[in-house]
Amino acid sequence: MMDALSDDGSDVNQDDTQEDVMTPAELIAKLEEAWLNEKFSPELQENKSEVVECVMEQLSHMEENLQRVKKGDAKASIHRMEIDRIRFVLSSYLRSRLQKIEKFFPHILEREKSRGEGAPSLLSPEEFAFAKEYYANTETYLKAVALKRMPPNLQTVDMLKAVPEPCLDSFVFLRVKERQENILVEPEADDQREYVVDLEEGSQHLMRYRTIAPLVSSGAVQLI
Amino acid sequence: MDASEVEFLAEKETVTIIPNFSLDKIYLIGGDLGPFNPSLPVDVPVWLALNLKQRQKCRIVPPAWMDVEKLEEIRDLERKEDTFTPVPSPYYMELTKLLLNYASDNIPKADEIRTLVKDIWDTRIAKLRLSADSFISQLEAHAKLDNLTLMEINTIRTFLLDSLNCMYKLRSNLQPGSSKGQFKDF
Structure with a gap:
C-alpha cells in the first residue's frame, strides 16, 4: 500500500517535467505569487489559466491516488493536508478574481473588447462568460426594479459611468525580484519635483501601483 | 489580507x-x-x-534564533537603532506564536522568549507608526521598507493605504463622476 503511494507520487513529478519545464513545486510557487499579486493589486491581473489548470490536474491526480489507499494511512493524511492547503490558495485566488470582476465588470469587458488580435486576454473563458452574464443580469435587474418606471428619456444607464473604475493610483507594498533602474516617482504635491529611484533586488517598497503596474505583470516585482 | x-x-x-x-x-x-x-x-x-x-x-x-541570548541582542539593537534592523526570520512573530502555542514543552525558556519577541515586535511597530506618520505628513510618494516583515506590513496596511487614498482624493479635488480619483468603494 505504501509502495503504491510513493510510486504514484514520483510519477506525478515525472509527468509534469515532461509536458512542462516547471516542477510541481515551482508550479505551486507560481500559484502563490499570482495569488498575492491578485490580492493586493487594485486592478485585475492577466489570467493564469495555465497555472490554474496544471494545479487542478496535480490535485485530481493526487486525489485519484489517495482513493486507492485505505483509511488511516499515515502518508495519505499528510498528502490530504497538502492538498487542502493548495486548494485553499487556489480557491482564494479564483475568488479574489471573481470579486474584482463583479466590482469592475463594465471596464473589464470594455478592455476585452478593445484588446488587439492575439494579445493575451485578461479573463479566462469561464471568467469571460461570468462577466458577460453578470453584466446582463445587472442590467436586467436595474431595468426591472427601477428603470422601466422612469420617464422614457431616463431609461438607459451607461454602465461604464455608473460603476467606478479601479483606482490605479492607490499605494501598494512590493518586493523586487529583478533589479530595476530609473523608476520615475511622480510628486505628491505641486511644490515637489519628480525623481527617479532604482529598485534593488530583494528590497521592499511602498509606492503607487500605476508606476510599477507593468513590472507586476512581467513578474519583476511581487506585491506583498 | x-x-x-x-x-x-x-x-x-x-x-x-x-x-x-x-x-x-x-x-x-x-x-x-x-x-x-x-x-x-x-x-x-x-x-x-x-x-x-x-x-x-x-x-x-526550535530554530537557532529562538534563543534567549540571541533575541536579547536583537532586542537591544532594535532599541538602539532608529531604522529597522534585520530580523532573524521573515516570519519571526508568527513562528514564535505557533511554536510556543503548540510546542512550548520543546522550547527551553518559552516564557522569556515570548516576552522578548513581544518586546522586539512592539519596538518595531512603534517605529513603523512613526515612519508612517512622517510618510504622510511629508507627502512622500515612495518609501523603502527593507527588513519589514509581511505581518508588520499587514498590521498597518488597511489603515495606511486607505488614508493615503483619502488624502489623495481630497488633494486632487476631483468632482465625483470624473474618470480619475474614484475609489474602490461605491
Missing part, C-alpha cells in the same frame, strides 16, 4: 523535528519529505510539524 493568511504563509517555513515513528520518503506536490526515522532529525514544513506534534508523534527543535 487577513492575519491568518499571513500565518498560513508562515507555515510553509521549514523547521527541524525529531520524529518518534518511521516512515518512507513522502512525495508531496510541493517537494519530497523524509524519510522519517525515530530520533533522527528531519526538516519538515511547520504545518506538518505542528500536526505531528499535536498527535504526539514528534519533538520540535
Whole structure:
C-alpha cells in the first residue's frame, strides 16, 4: 500500500517535467505569487489559466491516488493536508478574481473588447462568460426594479459611468525580484519635483501601483 | 489580507523535528519529505510539524534564533537603532506564536522568549507608526521598507493605504463622476 503511494507520487513529478519545464513545486510557487499579486493589486491581473489548470490536474491526480489507499494511512493524511492547503490558495485566488470582476465588470469587458488580435486576454473563458452574464443580469435587474418606471428619456444607464473604475493610483507594498533602474516617482504635491529611484533586488517598497503596474505583470516585482 | 493568511504563509517555513515513528520518503506536490526515522532529525514544513506534534508523534527543535541570548541582542539593537534592523526570520512573530502555542514543552525558556519577541515586535511597530506618520505628513510618494516583515506590513496596511487614498482624493479635488480619483468603494 505504501509502495503504491510513493510510486504514484514520483510519477506525478515525472509527468509534469515532461509536458512542462516547471516542477510541481515551482508550479505551486507560481500559484502563490499570482495569488498575492491578485490580492493586493487594485486592478485585475492577466489570467493564469495555465497555472490554474496544471494545479487542478496535480490535485485530481493526487486525489485519484489517495482513493486507492485505505483509511488511516499515515502518508495519505499528510498528502490530504497538502492538498487542502493548495486548494485553499487556489480557491482564494479564483475568488479574489471573481470579486474584482463583479466590482469592475463594465471596464473589464470594455478592455476585452478593445484588446488587439492575439494579445493575451485578461479573463479566462469561464471568467469571460461570468462577466458577460453578470453584466446582463445587472442590467436586467436595474431595468426591472427601477428603470422601466422612469420617464422614457431616463431609461438607459451607461454602465461604464455608473460603476467606478479601479483606482490605479492607490499605494501598494512590493518586493523586487529583478533589479530595476530609473523608476520615475511622480510628486505628491505641486511644490515637489519628480525623481527617479532604482529598485534593488530583494528590497521592499511602498509606492503607487500605476508606476510599477507593468513590472507586476512581467513578474519583476511581487506585491506583498 | 487577513492575519491568518499571513500565518498560513508562515507555515510553509521549514523547521527541524525529531520524529518518534518511521516512515518512507513522502512525495508531496510541493517537494519530497523524509524519510522519517525515530530520533533522527528531519526538516519538515511547520504545518506538518505542528500536526505531528499535536498527535504526539514528534519533538520540535526550535530554530537557532529562538534563543534567549540571541533575541536579547536583537532586542537591544532594535532599541538602539532608529531604522529597522534585520530580523532573524521573515516570519519571526508568527513562528514564535505557533511554536510556543503548540510546542512550548520543546522550547527551553518559552516564557522569556515570548516576552522578548513581544518586546522586539512592539519596538518595531512603534517605529513603523512613526515612519508612517512622517510618510504622510511629508507627502512622500515612495518609501523603502527593507527588513519589514509581511505581518508588520499587514498590521498597518488597511489603515495606511486607505488614508493615503483619502488624502489623495481630497488633494486632487476631483468632482465625483470624473474618470480619475474614484475609489474602490461605491
